[in-house]
Amino acid sequence: VNAAQVARWYTSQDYILALPMLLLTLFALGILVIDLLLPREWKKLNAVTAMIGLVFAAVAVYVKIYRPWHGGAITGEMSSAPTGFIQSVVMDPFAIFFFFLFLAAAAIAILMSVRYMEIEREHDGSYYALILFSVVGMMCLAAGTDIVLLFIGLELMSVSTYVLVGFLRSDKRSNEAALKYLLLGAFSSGIFAYGLSLLYGLSSRPDLPQGSTNLSEIAVSLRHYLVADPTNPLVLLALVTTAAGLFFKIAAIPFHQWAPDAYEGAPTTITGFMSVAVKAAAWALLLRIFLVGFGAPEMRELYLPMVVFVAVATMTGGNLAAISQSNLKRLLAYSSIAHVGYMLLGLVAGNATGIKGILLYLLVYTFMNLGAFAVITSLRRRQIIGDEMDDIRGLWFKAPTSALLMFVFLLSLAGIPPLAGFYGKYFIFLALLETGHFVLAAIAVLYIAVAVYYYFRIANAMFMQPALDAEPVTLSPGLATALAITGVFTVGMGLFPDMWIRAVNWSVQMAGGASSVATILR
């Protein structure tokens, strides 16, 4: 689209497209105000307000964006995706998929939080407000097509999570984790911003001398430079710095060191939230940049070796490091690193099946991993921190339902059919075979055995060892609801995955990404 044709002023459509984000922001601000008026024992009302905000946002996405522009059907080709704010956001199926994903993850995380934050004696409205703010940032990441908006979204999300990680003010681990996360995160954001600035510089080409911050324009310009010189050093530098920032955010090796510390120190609910929603948002950003901004085939040749290396390193490092962990949160942190390795393989394959695999993986991962964290959250009791392997011992005798659900989540994480987790891996492996990456596929499947080994250490502890403490494990209503939702999804999506696969088939359509995302629609 020519710059001259672009509306100079925001229209009502722009605000309608931004409605979910606006609503969430309003609710977050509202929580901050209401919180001041609430006495201590009424703080859980903040959670209710936040939930209402999430529901409003979800309804807004459905009624104002999804239905009018996409007809409310999860099949068929994307007809037109509305853009707004001078082409800087696009509400394509890809974005809508992630909107719903973030909202669901935030809702489950809030359900898990109420009793936990009370026990931690840190029950404060700003906690829920920050979760909502971070969701706003995530939505910018999923829908943004402009590098400035993407960066703003990334920072909004990251800053909110830095604070959330350190929310347990009296806990040294939490403070340490937040500081580490902040320092490393800021550093990586700096590198990422540097990469984006290079991309902006490179976006200038003879027919567009003033350059552009739009990803599609950047893709064309990068192609222009690469055709002249396939290993243009400046393009290479821009690629490496941008990718490094992205790999940091998804916690891929060798940029993963922050993850285990941050995951261990953060409040368990936030660990769960970060491991699914923040990660999914970072993936949305990564896919948008790699498939649109770096969508040129010449560019793919440049980044492919790098992604292959990072993917294999991530699977290897994550899986092997997880074996020896004795802290449950840390173990799941390393396992989540390993899962990122699998998803990266979808990008290596790079065809529609591969991208579908990534989206489906993120979807199922949201439910099964949040479920696992919900069980770990339930281990936190008045006198017991409850995140060590010893704390989950004998869970079967204390809380059989939780233990059984945890077992289901673990099996699903390991990728045992017919549970939801299997289908993410299924599409990734299929994509690797379709594109002829046999060795990578073999490595990837064999790491499943390693993963089963450490997941089953948890299962062994739950089912085959006696409990160490006599303190009962009970579920608050919120936590029970969260467990029920995640459990039903993990089993239900496993047994009846068809609707979800069709939804992902539709969601894989990305505006401007048609060149790299083959349009196989089945």
Place this chain on the structure above:
Amino acid sequence: MKEHILSIILFTPLVGALIVLLIPKEKKDTIRWVANIFAALGFLVSVPLVPWFWKTVDIPGFKFVEGSLNNWIPSIGVSYLIGVDGISFLLVMLTTLLGFVSILSSWNAIEDRVKEYYAWFLVLQTGMLGVFMALDFFLFYVFWEVMLVPMYLLIGIWGGPRKLYAAIKFFLYTLVGSVLMLLGILYIYFNHASQTGEYTFAFVNLLANGTAEYGALMNTAPQIAMPIATWLFFAFFVAFAIKVPMFPFHTWLPDAHVEAPTAGSVILAGVLLKMGTYGLVRFSLPLFPDVAKDETVRFWMVVLSIVGIVYGGLVSLMQKDMKKLVAYSSVSHLGFCTLGIFALNPLGLSGSILQQVNHGISTGALFLIVGVLYERRHTREIAEYGGISSVMPAYATVTLIMFLSSMGLPLLNGFIGEFTILQGAYTENKYWAAWAVSGVVLAAAYLLWLYQRVFFGPVNNPKNEKLEDLSRRELATFIPLVILAFWIGVYPKPFFQILEQPVNQIVRIVRPDYQLGPVRPPVEAQKAAPAETPATPATPQGAQR
């Protein structure tokens, strides 16, 4: 009823498991009764299948087919499609029977966490039946993985001192094989889609008369070019060979068997191992016929089988623990089964499948026998026993029958299976048969020596003086096995008739130029056919594939 018979057989145990879960865990006897009733029901609902199947025994292909194409996950072409041919029919019947027997045998053996035990056991039963019934690769893979989980828990919770190690070893070994198989399945699925444009995991074509024949993936996979076909063959082979287990992959087996509770061992030896051999027959041969009949591949398969036979026998001789002895004897017996498979002729194949059933009967019984002593004395050391036959006469008789059946004495089932396999191997290469025969000799040695040490002589150990003989419940677990052992031994003809169609079908696919004669039980074959080859002309249908 008739059209849903397989689903009923498949899900009866699962329903039982759910009902067991609803009973409060303190009511142990109620749980036992309910579990046993459902196990018995699981067997009883499979009984009508016998006459119904017998009526259709001459119709080729899969019968009692249920489900339609792409009815489970249409977007990727997964079907809930089940059916049985002669091979899977026998294994399904074996599974329902052994499932019942082993649940019955656990009455006194399991005192701890009774409710979970029976629930998982019934889930396991459904998983195993599903593996044999599935006509869709995806469904097959799901059942194949699903049944690992309850078995892992059965070993890990109710097992012996090193149960955790044995359970995880069992799970990881099998998983490594099965994920490679998953890649193989995905490749032939993708290959089929790119050849025909049709996305499906089904490996059969549905026919108008309600039966199904090999088709879909089974048609396109054999055309895959050589280097890739070899890789795929081995991806499947590793999964099945670990499960069987064939020689270098067998190390999980003794651990799992020694640690598993008695009923777990019975099911493990009786049914789980058969999944490996079943997979080889059902998938490895017809999917990759060119690789399977390749002389080098075949040679190594036969070598591994023979090494398994001899090695398993020799190691059995050395064992001091009865259960470990029986476990290693499984390695030896399963070597016969794989030898029969890679003989690639009707005799070898049908002998192999019959021997799988025989092994389920006799080794299942052997584990029960060991379990009976273990329940009384809580030790399986051979040196602890002696002169048991004077203390427990009925037990000694049953044991003798089962030992003789396991070592292959004529008139008992083991003889028929092993003899047919050896016959099949002999027609291919007489050295194969010559080596394999040593396994029969070794089996006689280790079993008779074991019998002598445990049952004969004076009662040296005062603890053994007052052992109770078999209770009625224990006797009930043995009776069906003894009857079957005699039946197959004396009148195996119906079994060969059941196997004739499917086995010939596989041979036609793998070796289209092979002269197919009628498969006869050995005794009858000796009477009927002197030296001449049967005059039946080879059916040229195989060339179509």
